[in-house]
Structure formats: C-alpha cells, structure tokens
Amino acid sequence: MCTDRHTEEQGPPKTRSRKRPIFRRFARSQDGAAAIEFAILALPYFLIVFAILETFIAFIGEQVVSNGVEVMARKVRTGEIRSTSANDPAFKATFRTAFCNEISVMISCSAEEIATPKRLYIDLRSFSSYADIPTAVPRQSSAQYADLKTSDFGYSPGGAKSINMLRAYYRWPVLTDLVRPMLTSVRSSDGTGDFLIVATATFQNEDYP
DSSP: OHHHHHHHHHHHHHHHHHHHHHHHHHHHHHHHHHHHHHHHHHHHHHHHHHHHHHHHHHHHHHHHHHHHHHHHHHHHHTTSSOOSSTTOHHHHHHHHHHHHHHSTTTOOOOHHHHHSOSSEEEEEEEESSGGGSOOSOOBSSSSTTOOBOOTTOOEEOOOTTOEEEEEEEEEEEOOOTTTHHHHOSEEOTTSOEEEEEEEEEEEEOOOOO
C-alpha cells in the first residue's frame, strides 16, 4: 500500500512537468507576435523620430547662422573688417572665410564653397537710408518655392557712419521625406528641396577713423 501511494503521489508532478514545455512554447509564440507588431510599427515610428530630430537640428542651424550674421555685422560696424572698393574679390574671400569660421561649429565650408557659393550666399551692401533696404527674400519668380535671385547680391559695405545690410542665406538640406513638404523653402524641378535659412542685420557703422 505504501508503494502504491508513493507511486500515485509521484504521478501528478510528472504529468505537470510534461505540460510545462507546452505552456513555455505558447509563451514564446507571444514574443513572436510582439516582434511582428514592432516590425510593422518600426518604420513609421523611426520616420517620426528622424523627422523630429531633423527639424530640431535645422532650427539649431538657423540659430548658428543668425549668430554668425550678428558677429560679422559687428565687425563691419566697428571697422574691424572693411572693404577698400566695391565687390573687391579679396574682400569677398576674406569675408566669406571669416563668416564660415563663425558657423563652423555646425556648418563647414569647403574651399570650393568659399570661392563659388552653392549653399551659403551672403549679401552685404550699403544704402542711403533704412527705407531703401529690401525686406523681402529675392526670388527668381513669384512661385512659392522659387529659388533665390542672387544677381543683386554684393560685398560692398560702406565706410564710417554708412547704413548697411548684411544678410546670409543657407540652403539646409532636408533628408526626411516626412518633413520635406513642410520644411522646404526652395525646391528644384524634381520636387526635392532645401530649408532656406535667412538671417539679416541692418546697422549704421560707427564713426571709426
């Protein structure tokens, strides 16, 4: 009798032990479902994350360009940097190099970019009065996403007490398709485009010698 009871007592645990792997396999199948759900949601999730990051970085770039304009405008206003003649090529190269050094914390300019603008455009001119300073961004046409019109841009600051405008334009590339329709300010014929950063400073030069 004792042997039979012992056998009966040992029977149920063995039955339970055989059932445990079945429940474990069922639990593992739930992990597979979670993996499938994540794979379905991963693409839109990461697109949103990249869009947020790209928008945030673009606005930081805008602040960097604005700071560069303020610094360079102060150098022109105080006479620290000045031009001896209108649109002097040497002054243009010096000014663009100095400006690129100011924004190098986030934006790098190659020697080719300094010599031939493709992304960074600078307009530094003198005016007879503040009313003559343009307020709109010059475009090649009236279309909403038309490209910049750069034919009037110059590097001709005035001398002491003159009224000047310094404006910088930077074509910030937009990579995430999700935010491209909302961020792009200039577009090419194929629909791709860039976020146009614009920073302006107007000032009257000091009465430096």
